[in-house]
Amino acid sequence: xxxxxxxxxxxxxxxxxxxxxxxxxxxxxxxxxxxxxxxxxxxxxxxxxxxxxxxxxxxxxxxxxxxxxxxxxxxxxxxxxxxxxxxxxxxxxxxxxxxxxxxxxxxxxxxxxxxxxxxxxxxxxxxxxxxxxxxxxxxxxxxxxxxxxxxxxxxxxxxxxxxxxxxxxxxxxxxxxxxxxxxxxxxxxxxxxxxxxxxxxxxxxxxxxxxxxxxxxxxxxxxxxx
DNA sequence: AACGCTATCAACCGCTCTCGC
DNA sequence: AGCGAGAGCGGTTGATAGCGT
Numbered sequence: 250x251x252x253x254x255x256x257x258x259x260x261x262x263x264x265x266x267x268x269x270x271x272x273x274x275x276x277x278x279x280x281x282x283x284x285x286x287x288x289x290x291x292x293x294x295x296x297x298x299x300x301x302x303x304x305x306x307x308x309x310x311x312x313x314x315x316x317x318x319x320x321x322x323x324x325x326x327x328x329x330x331x332x333x334x335x336x337x338x339x340x341x342x343x344x345x346x347x348x349x350x351x352x353x354x355x356x357x358x359x360x361x362x363x364x365x366x367x368x369x370x371x372x373x374x375x376x377x378x379x380x381x382x383x384x385x386x387x388x389x390x391x392x393x394x395x396x397x398x399x400x401x402x403x404x405x406x407x408x409x410x411x412x413x414x415x416x417x418x419x420x421x422x423x424x425x426x427x428x429x430x431x432x433x434x435x436x437x438x439x440x441x442x443x444x445x446x447x448x449x450x451x452x453x454x455x456x457x458x459x460x461x462x463x464x465x466x467x468x469x470x471x472x473x474x475x
Numbered sequence: 476a477a478c479g480c481t482a483t484c485a486a487c488c489g490c491t492c493t494c495g496c
Numbered sequence: 497a498g499c500g501a502g503a504g505c506g507g508t509t510g511a512t513a514g515c516g517t
Binding site: 307 | 483
């Protein structure tokens with residue numbers, strides 16, 4: 250007991266607006282990272298982890314709050330099918346959404362739909378389109394590279410790209426699943442694929458490539474089958 | 476109005492990973 | 497190679513709002 254330095258008791262529970270303000274100002278001044286220092290020097294009686302979490306999930310700029318759009322829901326379902334519970338990876342594909350938010354959303358809204366009983370029904374009732382997707386997922390990536398994508402410009406012309414060039418583009422930019430798919434709005438009025446099912450496995454492969462460092466081995470193929 | 480139940484989600488906890496020494 | 501500190505991740509908890517009875 251004697252001579253032992255007591256650690257200051259850290260505060261827990263919900264953050265107050267004034268605490269948010271202190272943390273926000275501190276990070277804006279000193280930058281992100283070194284959360285131990287933030288915890289000690291900001292004056293907040295909060296642990297480093299707590300500060301990091303609060304900043305990452307609520308205070309950092311460009312955080313999107315509120316309802317998930319249908320596109321976001323679809324993307325979560327799709328990515329979860331590919332990646333499993335790798336929430337940070339999934340959240341990385343949803344601009345402005347955090348891993349915690351995606352995880353919560355999955356557990357409260359989507360997981361119910363995918364409960365074991367529902368899953369059986371889903372598999373048994375696969376539509377032709379879904380089956381085609383699964384089938385395509387097994388085709389080697391290079392088989393797709395010869396296929397073409399058509400994009401209509403605002404001037405009414407139709408541009409055709411090889412998927413190879415699209416994949417190259419996706420590799421060069423830090424591809425988000427829903428953003429680089431679309432060309433710049435000012436250039437194109439609409440986009441359509443000859444067969445978008447055919448295109449999607451490439452996207453899946455890219456996600457898998459990033460997540461697991463591979464995209465075509467048996468392990469990955471198995472993961473596509475629930 | 477009061478109570479109990481359920482859904483939601485912010486926050487915590489424990490573990491793993493990464494990096495510097 | 498081994499160790500420790502800091503950061504990150506995913507699972508879980510708990511407060512509370514909302515709803516039904």
